[in-house]
Amino acid sequence: MLRRAVERESPWDIVIIGGGATGVGMALDAASRGYEVLLLERHDFGKGTSSRSTKLIHGGVRYLEQGNISLVMEALRERGLLRQNAPHLVHDLAFVVPNYDWWEAPFYGLGLKLYDLLAGKYGFGPSQLLSLEETVARLPTIKREGLRGGVVYFDGQFDDTRLLTHLALTAAAQGATLLNYAPVTGFTRDDDGFVNGVMVRDEESRTEWRSAARVVVNCSGAFSDGVRRLLDPAAAPLMRPSQGVHLVFDRSFLEGDSAIMVPHTRDGRVMFAIPWNGHTLVGTTDTPVPEAEAEPRAQEEEIEFILETSAQYLHRAPTRLDALAVFTGIRPLVATGAGSTAALSRDHTIHIDQSGLLTVVGGKWTTYRRMAEDGVNQAAMLGRLDERPCVTADLPIHRWDDLSWSEQLDPALPYTEAEIVRAVREEMARTVEDCLARRTRALFLNARAAVRMAPRVAAILARELNRSETWQRGQIAQFTELARGYQLS
Numbered sequence: 118m119l120r121r122a123v124e125r126e127s128p129w130d131i132v133i134i135g136g137g138a139t140g141v142g143m144a145l146d147a148a149s150r151g152y153e154v155l156l157l158e159r160h161d162f163g164k165g166t167s168s169r170s171t172k173l174i175h176g177g178v179r180y181l182e183q184g185n186i187s188l189v190m191e192a193l194r195e196r197g198l199l200r201q202n203a204p205h206l207v208h209d210l211a212f213v214v215p216n217y218d219w220w221e222a223p224f225y226g227l228g229l230k231l232y233d234l235l236a237g238k239y240g241f242g243p244s245q246l247l248s249l250e251e252t253v254a255r256l257p258t259i260k261r262e263g264l265r266g267g268v269v270y271f272d273g274q275f276d277d278t279r280l281l282t283h284l285a286l287t288a289a290a291q292g293a294t295l296l297n298y299a300p301v302t303g304f305t306r307d308d309d310g311f312v313n314g315v316m317v318r319d320e321e322s323r324t325e326w327r328s329a330a331r332v333v334v335n336c337s338g339a340f341s342d343g344v345r346r347l348l349d350p351a352a353a354p355l356m357r358p359s360q361g362v363h364l365v366f367d368r369s370f371l372e373g374d375s376a377i378m379v380p381h382t383r384d385g386r387v388m389f390a391i392p393w394n395g396h397t398l399v400g401t402t403d404t405p406v407p408e409a410e411a412e413p414r415a416q417e418e419e420i421e422f423i424l425e426t427s428a429q430y431l432h433r434a435p436t437r438l439d440a441l442a443v444f445t446g447i448r449p450l451v452a453t454g455a456g457s458t459a460a461l462s463r464d465h466t467i468h469i470d471q472s473g474l475l476t477v478v479g480g481k482w483t484t485y486r487r488m489a490e491d492g493v494n495q496a497a498m499l500g501r502l503d504e505r506p507c508v509t510a511d512l513p514i515h516r517w518d519d520l521s522w523s524e525q526l527d528p529a530l531p532y533t534e535a536e537i538v539r540a541v542r543e544e545m546a547r548t549v550e551d552c553l554a555r556r557t558r559a560l561f562l563n564a565r566a567a568v569r570m571a572p573r574v575a576a577i578l579a580r581e582l583n584r585s586e587t588w589q590r591g592q593i594a595q596f597t598e599l600a601r602g603y604q605l606s
């Protein structure tokens with residue numbers, strides 16, 4: 118996947134705005150149907166919400182509790198398809214719901230049996246009641262005071278930006294053209310006022326051009342209203358953004374191979390503590406915010422809430438000094454007039470503006486393929502494209518061969534120089550941040566270690582991309598500044 122200029126006169130079948138799960142999923146779906154597709158991302162692929170998830174491929178036990186059976190069934194089917202098409206990127210994980218009250222075992226035990234049932238042939242393994250000893254065997258670092266036992270169930274886990282990169286590589290192999298650092302800055306319309314193209318700026322070459330399209334699809338997630346307002350400044354909002362925070366700790370806080378799932382925190386949310394990439398990931402919160410930002414920051418109360426909830430369940434309570442990283446993502450929730458954002462629909466929505474701009478938004482990472490299928494069906498109709506069937510239900514997702522051994526960049530994390538070289542040569546990484554935040558997960562796992570790695574990564578980038586020493590210094594300074602926002606102490 119090479120970054121190259123994409124100016125041309127003839128219209129693309131579909132131009133997609135946004136390189137997160139939704140946009141890249143759409144690009145893969147459209148290209149594999151044989152449409153000519155261009156995807157434009159203003160920063161790097163996954164810079165938005167798609168790098169900031171809880172990393173679960175799940176049906177959503179919580180939506181079951183809300184009675185949203187069809188949403189759970191659809192997500193469970195997608196979970197099964199993802200494991201089938203990307204077994205190298207999605208794996209099973211055991212989740213234990215610890216029980217401290219007598220009623221919890223029968224209540225959650227029954228609910229999780231229904232979850233198993235809804236998965237049907239896409240099941241990941243049967244849920245089970247656990248005795249106190251079995252619970253402790255699975256969660257050696259769980260707080261034992263008052264613990265009666267637990268219920269174990271199975272869901273999927275992944276690395277969100279690794280999957281995104283592989284989806285982009287698969288889309289490119291199917292003929293899609295994808296470009297990062299290429300914001301859409303405006304739209305063009307035909308004589309009837311319908312959208313027939315976008316204005317694009319290439320941040321590297323500082324050039325600007327128009328890309329004509331039979332149909333334009335807005336996949337900019339929580340930023341969707343901003344993009345719609347480039348077309349109509351008075352467009353009524355579709356989104357109610359809400360942010361979620363995660364803290365990352367050393368693995369010793371959650372030993373064993375299972376995750377903890379807390380179905381009801383003191384304010385009625387779900388909280389997870391999960392083993393992830395050799396660390397412990399804890400989250401998340403659900404805090405309404407006035408608007409989506411590219412680099413959202415955790416609020417003090419959110420950090421306190423996660424620490425306080427962790428202390429209720431973990432034998433050794435983590436403090437802010439233990440946090441190796443903090444990261445925040447904005448949920449692209451579709452406004453329905455409901456009260457709290459925790460109650461807003463996690464289902465996806467396809468909206469068509471009067472000018473013919475299609476917006477595909479909402480849903481979750483797990484259902485990106487289904488969103489893309491629906492989105493491309495609508496786009497083909499709107500753009501009067503030949504009708505072609507979706508083929509992604511059993512399309513294998515790109516796989517890398519293992520890298521030969523090379524030197525580790527920092528003793529705290531397993532990433533090597535070879536991974537950086539590959540990220541630049543084959544995965545369109547352009548900056549130190551691309552390499553350390555999304556092609557590897559250094560920034561999200563250990564922000565200080567990531568800062569230590571920055572100079573070597575900048576040197577590799579400069580060599581590969583033929584950049585100056587001034588550029589290198591600028592990259593290190595920018596990354597060091599960014600990484601401050603991922604540190605708590």
Ligand SMILES: Cc1cc2nc3c(=O)[nH]c(=O)nc-3n(C[C@H](O)[C@H](O)[C@H](O)COP(=O)(O)OP(=O)(O)OC[C@H]3O[C@@H](n4cnc5c(N)ncnc54)[C@H](O)[C@@H]3O)c2cc1C
Nearest residue numbers: 135137138139159165166167171173301338361481482483
């Ligand atoms: C805290 C949290 C935890 C979550 N956990 C899970 C989970 O465990 N499992 C799960 O299935 N789902 C989870 N989700 C949901 C999931 O992460 C999102 O639904 C999904 O990532 C949204 O993808 P997207 O492509 O729609 O948006 P984004 O990833 O935000 O992509 C939109 C892109 O559009 C780009 N863009 C904006 N404006 C322009 C422009 N003018 N020109 C070009 N590009 C533009 C942005 O830079 C951005 O990259 C979670 C969400 C949050 C917030």
